[in-house]
Amino acid sequence: MELPTETPTRTLPPETGQLLKWIGNKHRFAREIVSYFPRRFRIYREPFLGSGAVLCTLAPEDAVGSDNFKPLIEIWQALCDRPEWLKKCYADRWHAVMRGDKIHEYERIKARYNVTPNGPDLLFLSRACYGGVVRFRKADGYMSTPCGVHDPISPPSFAKRVDEWHERTEGTRFFLQSYKEAMDAAGAGDLIYCDPPYSFTQSILYGAQSFDLTDLLNSIRDCKRRGVYVALSIDGTKRSGSAVCDVPIPPYLFEREIMIRCGRSMLKRFQMDGKTLENEVVHDRLLLTY
Numbered sequence: 001m002e003l004p005t006e007t008p009t010r011t012l013p014p015e016t017g018q019l020l021k022w023i024g025n026k027h028r029f030a031r032e033i034v035s036y037f038p039r040r041f042r043i044y045r046e047p048f049l050g051s052g053a054v055l056c057t058l059a060p061e062d063a064v065g066s067d068n069f070k071p072l073i074e075i076w077q078a079l080c081d082r083p084e085w086l087k088k089c090y091a092d093r094w095h096a097v098m099r100g101d102k103i104h105e106y107e108r109i110k111a112r113y114n115v116t117p118n119g120p121d122l123l124f125l126s127r128a129c130y131g132g133v134v135r136f137r138k139a140d141g142y143m144s145t146p147c148g149v150h151d152p153i154s155p156p157s158f159a160k161r162v163d164e165w166h167e168r169t170e171g172t173r174f175f176l177q178s179y180k181e182a183m184d185a186a187g188a189g190d191l192i193y194c195d196p197p198y199s200f201t202q203s204i205l206y207g208a209q210s211f212d213l214t215d216l217l218n219s220i221r222d223c224k225r226r227g228v229y230v231a232l233s234i235d236g237t238k239r240s241g242s243a244v245c246d247v248p249i250p251p252y253l254f255e256r257e258i259m260i261r262c263g264r265s266m267l268k269r270f271q272m273d274g275k276t277l278e279n280e281v282v283h284d285r286l287l288l289t290y
Contacts, residue, residue: 012059012168017153019165020075020123021132022051026195026233029260030057033193036258038229038290041191047182048195049076049174055193056168063172066182074119076174083166089120090127091155097128098151106147114142127152183219188227194220195233220289221253230289233260254287 018027026033030053037058044063046055049072055065067073078086097105106128113121122143126134129145136143153161175182179194186192196216220230232254262284 017157017161018051018053019056019079019161020051021126021129021134022053023133024195024197025051025053027051027053029262030054032260033231033233033286034058036256036286036288037191037193037231040189041229042187042189043191045182045186045190045192046195047177047179047192048197049073050195052076052165052169054195055172056165059168061171063169064175064182064185065169065172066175066177066179068176068178070176071113071117071119071122073174073176075123076169078119079162079166080169080172080174083162086120086123087155087159087162090124090158093120093124094152094155094158097124103147110143117141124152127158179216180219183223183228186223186226186228189229191229191231192223193231193233217250217253224253224289228289232287233284234287235285249285249287254289256288256290258286258288260284260286 018025033054034057042062044055044058044060046052046063046065047067049055049065049067052065055063065076075086078089093109097109106125109121110125113125122134125143125145126132128148130148131145132148133145134143135145179196183192194216220232223230234249260283
């Protein structure tokens with residue numbers, strides 16, 4: 001395959017913090033993940049967008065971010081097209097919660113979201129909910145996490161993050177679509193980073209894309225055959241209760257495997273009410289088709 005031209009990435013200082021809270025987000029070790037990406041690629045694609053930590057760390061000038069969770073994509077599209085409106089939406093909710101009855105106002109926003117799921121409410125709830133862990137009832141998508149004891153970041157601090165992340169995603173197009181649609185659109189020389197929901201822990205989080213691992217691996221195989229570079233983050237040696245999660249990967253699909261140490265399990269800490277978790281260290285497997 002002819003080598004693609006090198007995709008320009010912006011020389012920017014590290015971002016000061018996350019735009020939205022997200023379980024399983026790669027913010028703290030995105031730079032390590034990016035260090036394993038090929039130096040030359042055409043379009044960067046991220047079909048399980050989530051917090052966008054890897055996208056915003058890489059900061060490519062030509063990229064596509066996608067997910068099939070509509071409220072999430074509304075946030076990213078607003079960041080791209082209406083950043084001042086996004087700041088105002090956050091500030092309005094922050095002032096209502098912090099200047100009124102905090103729990104009552106939080107529950108009012110949550111109830112409104114549950115009636116009509118939308119990006120601005122989800123964004124604020126992710127920053128204000130207990131432990132930063134947004135949970136959805138699997139049967140009907142009802143958001144259930146109570147108000148957190150912490151104060152969400154102030155509107156000026158949030159506005160600064162909007163400005164930073166808007167700059168880092170300039171040139172990125174955001175689409176509401178399934179991971180399969182997104183991966184089918186990739187051409188030779190493109191780079192796809194897949195960060196699907198952890199199969200053992202994230203089925204109730206963030207309206208995560210439901211998927212069959214075998215189908216995802218088949219899509220990766222098809223991409224590899226077309227000359228698309230694919231990097232996949234998936235469960236590594238991670239304890240879930242008394243079991244160690246180990247996802248079997250077919251031979252010959254990936255050329256390299258790197259273990260990324262992710263630290264303690266935020267979700268498990270939430271489930272155990274803040275107890276120390278000496279045996280709950282998370283490792284991701286970063287699998288590369290190149």
